[in-house]
Amino acid sequence: MKYILLLNDEEKRWATMPNDVMQREMGAYQAYTKALEEAGAYAGGNRLEGSTTAATVRVGPDGRTSVLDGPYADTKEQLGGFYVIEAPDMDTAIAWAARCPCASSGAVEVRPIAPMPVAV
């Protein structure tokens, strides 16, 4: 089963972080990624650019388009990255989420990835 871990953290905290703390945080993420890989659980992941670089797009029923600056959800914590992991069940996926450094600085949302419908 594949699961996605959505990493939500305060961008402000990262923007104002002293260099040595930043180094340590990056090291913790690298160690976490490596632990996932060594356990055969890593199936992808990336950091995202800051939410100010986001644009949100909608198309109305009449075809009218709207594009807004910023992310879809305006919250205290912003989506800042994700992992895709391979895990036998939701309990294991939650255990991996708890080990993610983001779980102790922000919050990690865990979602099972739905299987793709088979094309006919």
Next chain:
Amino acid sequence: MNGAPAAHDAVERAARESYGKLLAFLARRCGSVGAAEDALSDAFAAALERWPVDGVPRAPEAWLLVTARHRLFDRMRRERRAEFVFERMRQAARDAAKALDEPAGLGDERLGLLFACAHPAIPAAVRAPLMLQVVLGIDAARIASAFLVAPATMSQRLVRAKAKLASAEIPLHVPPEADLSSRLDSVLEAIYAAFSQDDSNGNDSRTRGLAVEALWLGGLLADLCPNEPEAMGPLALMEYATARSPARRDAAGRYVPLDEQDVSRWDSTAIERAETLLERAAAMRRIGRFQLEAAIHSAHVARRFRFEPDWKAIVTLYDDLLARTGSPVVALNRAIALGRLHGARAGLDALATLAAESRLQTYQPYWAGLAHLSAVAGDLEPARIAYARAIGLTIDPSVRHFLESRLARLASE
């Protein structure tokens, strides 16, 4: 109205002291843990409403039982249960009335309840959560958080498990003498699991919310089985672990490993309680796994009186424990103790035999132990790799920071 806080305290105390007793009493007589739970939670809600206004009743347990019994009757009437259920309920009401008149009161059927929760037909991972819920009335969401499980999933598992309780499949009573000791083991394991939950993630059981409740369950079990030395094991273990918890963080909130803890910050009364329990158990001369583990803790806290823990005794105890359990986790702890007794190289040699254990690949204490021994032995590159693995597997941020500082110290060497 200065009675209100006192009334709230009384409800809280009743919840801890009486919840399991009342539940065991009602569930055994109405044949459904779920129905008994609903009735009891109504009774506690009524207590929260009435006691601050009317005052705390003279016999709070009796008040709760009578109220819960009314709720059960109402429910049965609403659901138009078959006549035999009514008959069972009438019997329950008569028993309850009689129990309340007798000086011994309700009696205590909680031991049967604990055995039922750890019954072989209940999946091992659900036993500890089930005990916390049916004996202490803790809600599924809190249990789920402590056990790192989604709340909806935890609720489902508890509902499924409770459907089995009180049915013919799992009776709510203490098993016959012949099965007692093997069944007692699963009760002990579940109580200790409620305390330590999953300790594979470099987490600190003390901080995980249900440690106090687990300690209480351990005390209850030790009281209910005064002639079973092993039943004192988990309580002694939990007392030792709790005693050391004030020293596990320094003034700045940083994690301090066992070796470096300031022994003056250990809770000596808790240690004395643990030592007394262990001595009482030992006097019965039937050793078991939990007594051995508690004895290892005892050898560690001997550091209060001497410069070093008694590593020789600790290794010998681990040898015995390993022979009994065959557990890779015990083998790991034994290797770390060997490293203290005969030097890091001896510890690393013992660890090498565990390298292929698949269970240890994501077990944080394995990597932390390997990192430490490698660093002491001067194997710097393996130490770096192992520290990074341990960091990547750690849940507790203060433990993670501790490991990061150890890794940084290596880099500067």
